[in-house]
Amino acid sequence: MLKRMTFKGNLKEIETKLHGRKTEISAEVNKSVLDIITNVANGGDKALLEYCAKFDGFKPESTADLIVTKQEIMDAVTRIGPDFIRILERTKEQLITYHKNQVEKSWAIYKEDGVILGSKVTPIDTVALYVPGGTATYPSTVMMNAIPAKLAGVKHLYIITPVKADGKVSDVILAAAYVAGIETIYKAGGAQGVAAAAYGTKTIKKADKIVGPGNIFVATAKKLCYGVVDIDMIAGPSEILIVADETANPKYVAADLMSQAEHDRLASAILITTSEKLIDEVDQELERQVVSLPREDIIRESIKNYGGAVLADDLKHAFEVSNDLAPEHLEVLTANPIEALPLITNAGSIFLGEYSPEPLGDYMSGTNHVLPTGGTAKFYSALGVYDFIKHSAYSYYPKEVLATFKDDVMTFAHKEGLDAHANSLKVRFEED
Ligand SMILES: NC(=O)c1ccc[n+]([C@@H]2O[C@H](COP(=O)([O-])OP(=O)(O)OC[C@H]3O[C@@H](n4cnc5c(N)ncnc54)[C@H](O)[C@@H]3O)[C@@H](O)[C@H]2O)c1
Numbered sequence: 001m002l003k004r005m006t007f008k009g010n011l012k013e014i015e016t017k018l019h020g021r022k023t024e025i026s027a028e029v030n031k032s033v034l035d036i037i038t039n040v041a042n043g044g045d046k047a048l049l050e051y052c053a054k055f056d057g058f059k060p061e062s063t064a065d066l067i068v069t070k071q072e073i074m075d076a077v078t079r080i081g082p083d084f085i086r087i088l089e090r091t092k093e094q095l096i097t098y099h100k101n102q103v104e105k106s107w108a109i110y111k112e113d114g115v116i117l118g119s120k121v122t123p124i125d126t127v128a129l130y131v132p133g134g135t136a137t138y139p140s141t142v143m144m145n146a147i148p149a150k151l152a153g154v155k156h157l158y159i160i161t162p163v164k165a166d167g168k169v170s171d172v173i174l175a176a177a178y179v180a181g182i183e184t185i186y187k188a189g190g191a192q193g194v195a196a197a198a199y200g201t202k203t204i205k206k207a208d209k210i211v212g213p214g215n216i217f218v219a220t221a222k223k224l225c226y227g228v229v230d231i232d233m234i235a236g237p238s239e240i241l242i243v244a245d246e247t248a249n250p251k252y253v254a255a256d257l258m259s260q261a262e263h264d265r266l267a268s269a270i271l272i273t274t275s276e277k278l279i280d281e282v283d284q285e286l287e288r289q290v291v292s293l294p295r296e297d298i299i300r301e302s303i304k305n306y307g308g309a310v311l312a313d314d315l316k317h318a319f320e321v322s323n324d325l326a327p328e329h330l331e332v333l334t335a336n337p338i339e340a341l342p343l344i345t346n347a348g349s350i351f352l353g354e355y356s357p358e359p360l361g362d363y364m365s366g367t368n369h370v371l372p373t374g375g376t377a378k379f380y381s382a383l384g385v386y387d388f389i390k391h392s393a394y395s396y397y398p399k400e401v402l403a404t405f406k407d408d409v410m411t412f413a414h415k416e417g418l419d420a421h422a423n424s425l426k427v428r429f430e431e432d
């Protein structure tokens with residue numbers, strides 16, 4: 001089955017294949033998500049509870065059951081034990097080391113004539129962090145969402161995450177929240193959780209922004225709620241694109257392709273290489289390794305539908321195709337990976353060399369794993385501290401400097417037919 005991923009030399013086909021995957025804009029998903037959002041926006045907690053039951057089998061007796069208690073968090077931390085807490089702490093340190101470089105300061109220009117111009121950086125007040133909870137458990141996503149938000153100084157941070165019928169958030173997610181310093185966690189996810197955060201309910205505080213990855217329903221809900229609330233990006237089903245030459249180890253290439261293919265039946269895994277021999281070897285490795293992986297069925301399905309291998313003329317050509325696809329993750333497995341950096345213009349996160357595998361970035365390299373998908377790396381960046389702040393411009397003009405601009409500004413205003421604008425300046429220079 002994995003053999004089907006080989007369309008040697010047919011670049012157009014592979015482009016169509018990945019770009020055709022932008023299913024978050026499919027009419028069917030759009031419609032069902034819009035219904036969910038409308039009902040939660042109008043029906044609040046009641047509608048939210050109904051959808052939790054419908055999609056996740058979670059039937060809380062009251063809205064209080066939507067909130068994770070302090071005791072639940074502390075019990076989870078105890079059960080998890082010190083070994084995993086140490087790993088979470090190490091992850092946190094790695095993320096802080098990387099993300100502290102993104103912290104922006106307010107700035108100002110003090111001109112000689114007394115004019116002050118500046119930009120004031122303020123953290124966004126209330127942010128909902130989406131942590132997926134469908135087919136896998138993502139404590140790493142708790143860290144990726146929370147650490148840049150904390151560095152930005154966001155005051156009110158809470159997690160929304162779906163739970164199954166047992167009503168339990170997994171211990172690892174609660175332990176990660178504990179290490180990241182997040183105390184408020186709501187047991188609501190999917191499109192309904194996003195809608196609750198976007199519009200607010202009696203139980204869930206309205207957020208100013210919703211960040212974090214999720215499946216197609218989550219990605220679509222974020223998109224449809226944009227405007228009522230800000231969002232970080234479309235971080236949907238995972239993708240990996242590997243650019244490799246004849247020096248690449250097929251074992252590593254196959255393993256890394258499958259690392260992302262296992263996320264979702266809609267995940268995408270693509271190899272672009274200058275070596276036809278590598279394509280054959282990777283195919284063999286895929287078959288050899290996949291049988292021992294528990295999520296074999298998801299891997300096979302995503303690679304069959306959204307995977308492929310492309311034979312490129314040369315590495316320049318390979319990166320041109322990669323730039324066009326704008327993958328979430330780009331691995332460079334070539335003889336001189338660092339030299340490839342100038343050739344790369346569109347990628348959510350770039351992994352250079354055979355000892356920087358993508359899964360290191362998913363967990364502990366220090367870079368963020370909340371990344372744009374579906375070709376949106378052409379205009380979105382990795383989640384970062386900059387997602388949790390806003391800039392207010394400010395200006396101070398003394399009267400005598402305003403006087404030097406008065407006539408020009410008034411002329412400008414008249415040219416736009418906006419006389420009240422002109423009047424605002426005029427009255428300041430009238431004798432009473
Ligand atoms: N791009 C990134 O940065 C990044 C990072 C981590 C994970 N991911 C992706 O996040 C996703 C996680 O997905 P997941 O499913 O495990 O968890 P999830 O929390 O995103 O989605 C689960 C929820 O989807 C909703 N849902 C399921 N079927 C539905 C239906 N038919 N109609 C309406 N709603 C429905 C349910 O409410 C359920 O709780 C994967 O696609 C993974 O690839 C992306």
Ligand SMILES: N[C@H](CO)Cc1c[nH]c[nH+]1
Pocket residue numbers: 138140141237238239260328362369370371
């Ligand atoms: N690869 C995912 C982003 O597409 C992030 C992740 C979390 N855990 C494992 N992987």
Ligand SMILES: [Zn+2]
Pocket residue numbers: 238259260263359362
């Ligand atoms: Zn991953």
